[in-house]
Amino acid sequence: MTESTNTKTRNQNLELRDLAWKVAPNLVLSFKYAWAGVSYAFSTQRNFRIHTVIGTLAVSLGLFLNISAVEMAVITLTCAIVMVLELLNTAIEAVVDLTVKQTYHELAKIAKDCAAGAVLLSAIAALIVAVWILLPPVLRLIILAY
Ligand SMILES: Nc1ncnc2c1ncn2[C@@H]1O[C@H](COP(=O)(O)OP(=O)(O)OP(=O)(O)O)[C@@H](O)[C@H]1O
Secondary structure, eight states: OOHHHHHHHHHHHHHHTSSSOOOOOOOHHHHHHHHHHHHHHHHHHHHHHHHHHHHHHHHHHHHHOOOOHHHHHHHHHHHHHHHHHHHHHHHHHHHHHHHHSOOHHHHHHHHHHHHHHHHHHHHHHHHHHHHHHHHHHHHHHHHHHO
């Protein structure tokens, strides 16, 4: 690709970006919009609230049990992945609804089902990780108590 073709493509991309209703002019506003996305998901998506509560409980339990730094990192990352995928699932649902409105479309179904499947797989993985890491110290604590 020549230099002029590169410049032309870059200019076309910038023009397309101008089609956004609003572009964040600075970092603070970028954070504000990102936080608005998280707040929206929390207030409208029951699953996101459930994952937030379970994630907070898992991380708190890890801190309480004084597990190792690596184990703590694995628990935190696994919980974060579930929540990140839930946010992406919400974003995909919104874009699909925007595109097909209230009409049935096989591709809309595939997009939504796959996005939901991604959340499901990550939640199963998170459950396995939590049982693997948190269950042994919890059991030890129970055995010590009796
Ligand atoms: N426009 C559509 N065309 C075809 N199928 C659709 C369409 N909209 C929704 N569906 C089907 O209905 C299911 C639920 O869609 P919906 O938009 O209600 O997601 P949801 O229940 O909010 O999902 P989640 O619980 O993951 O947030 C989808 O997984 C898909 O199978």
